Amino acid sequence: MITTDVISRKRYRVEQDKKFRLKDWDANDREGLPPETHLVIDQTAREIVRIEELQGRLHAEHKHKVLIVFQATDTGGKDGSIRRLAGGMDPAGLRVTSYKAPSAIEYDHDPLWRIHPHVPGKGQVAIFNRSHYEDYLVPRVHKIFDEKRLEKRLRHLLHFEEMLADEGVCIIKFFLHIDKDEQKKRLLARQENPEKHWKFDLADLKERDHWDEYQKAYEDMLAFTSADHAPWYIVPANNKKRRDLVLATIVRKHLEDLAPQFPKAAFDVSELKIK
C-alpha cells in the first residue's frame, strides 16, 4: 500500500509544443523523493509490487494495451531501468524489444515497418528499448535528410501514436536524462569492468562528440510529440535509485488509471461441482 504519494507525474511531463532546454532540467533533481537512499529503495520496491499486481490483472483481463518507450543517450540507463521495472512482471504478458541500427532489410522499408509488429495487443505490456524515435534522431544529427523530410518523419511518429492511442494503446514515453559528466563517469566505469565491455559500441562512443546536437534534437522531438495520448516524461537519471523510483511511480499511476480487473466468471463458480 502506498501511503504517501507526493511524486507527481506533472513534474516530469513535457508540455506539447512548448520550447524548452534540457540543460534547464536538473539531472540530479530529487524534489518530492525521500531524502535517504534506503527509503528510496523501499518505496521503489512497494511500487514494483503494485505494478506487478496491476500487470497480472491487465494480462488476465485481456482488454488494455500498454506501450512503454525508453529513450536516452548512451549509458543513460535504459537496460537497468527496464530490468528493474519489468523484471518481475509475468513474461506471458510482457514483450521487450530492443532496437539497434536498422538492418539492411529494415532499411529497405519505411522506418515504422520494424516497429509496428512489436506494439502491444490486448492484455500486453510492450517495452521498447530505443524506438521509432531513433529514425528521427540519427538522420537529423548526421544531416542525412533535409529539414522538410525530418519534419515529415516527426509528423509520421505523431500520427502513428495517435492511431495506436485511438485503437486503445496506453503510451508512456521516458527520456532518461543524464548530463555529460555523468556519461563520462559511466563510460570510465564501463572501461574498468571487463563484464561490461560487451556494452561498448564504438559507434555509440563517437556519438558523444555530437552530444549538443542530440540534446537539441531531443528538445524539439520531445516537445513536438508529447501529446496527451502519448506523453513524454523527462526522468532525472544521474542517480539510478531515484530514477527507478520516479519511473515506477509514473508507470504505476498510468496502470492504475486503466484500473484493470480480473474478469468475472461467466457462471456461478460456487455452484461448480469439482469431481
Place this chain on the structure above:
Amino acid sequence: MITTDVISRKRYRVEQDKKFRLKDWDANDREGLPPETHLVIDQTAREIVRIEELQGRLHAEHKHKVLIVFQATDTGGKDGSIRRLAGGMDPAGLRVTSYKAPSAIEYDHDPLWRIHPHVPGKGQVAIFNRSHYEDYLVPRVHKIFDEKRLEKRLRHLLHFEEMLADEGVCIIKFFLHIDKDEQKKRLLARQENPEKHWKFDLADLKERDHWDEYQKAYEDMLAFTSADHAPWYIVPANNKKRRDLVLATIVRKHLEDLAPQFPKAAFDVSELKIK
C-alpha cells in the same frame, strides 16, 4: 511497344473529397477501348509484357517500392485480376497478400498491425487482395463503431498511406466496379461450377443484403482517401477482358513514371577477364 495510348488514367481516377455516386459510374463503360474483344485481348497482352519488363528492372534496381491495392464487392474479380496482372511477374520481387476477416490475434491489435509487415521494400511490388480498407468498411456497414471512431479510422488510413508515400512507396488503388445484376450472374455461375464452390463464403453471401450500404461506404471512403500520392481508380469490371486492359494500362503507366533502370556495373565489364 504500345503505339496507341488512348486509355487515360484520369478517366478512372477518383477526385479527392469530391462527392459522387457509384451508380453514376457505368460498370460496362468501354470508352477508349478497342471495339472487338480479340483486339482488347491483344492489347492487354502487350501491356502485360511491358509490365513484366518494368517489374524486372524495378527488382534489379532495388530502389522503388510499389503497392497495388484491390478492393471490390464479392465476385468483383480481384483474384482473376491479380492473376492476369501479376502472373508473369518475377515472383522474387512480388508478394501478394490476401486479407480475410481478422483472426483473434489480429483483432487484438490495431487494424494496421496485420497490414504493415506486408508493405513493399525496395525493389518489391506488393499486391493486396482486400486490404486495410476492410477495417473501415465492415465496422461501418455493420454499425460496430460510432461515426466518430469511423472517421478516425479513415484518417488513420490516410496518414498511413501518406507515411508510406513519403518513405518512397508508389501506391495504386483499384476498386473493381460491378453492378448488382452482374454479381447475381456471377454467383449463379459459381453455383453451377463445382470447381468454384470453394469460393462460396456464406458470410460474403449475406453481405449482398447490404449492397447499398457498402456502395455508400465505398463512395465516402474512395473520395476521402484518393490522395495524389495514393489515388483510387474505379475500374468498370462487368466485362473481365476490358477490366484487365484498363488495369494493365494504369499499372504500366505508373511503372513507367518510376522509370526503373538496370543498375550500372561499378566497373568496366568489357575489361573483365573471365578465365
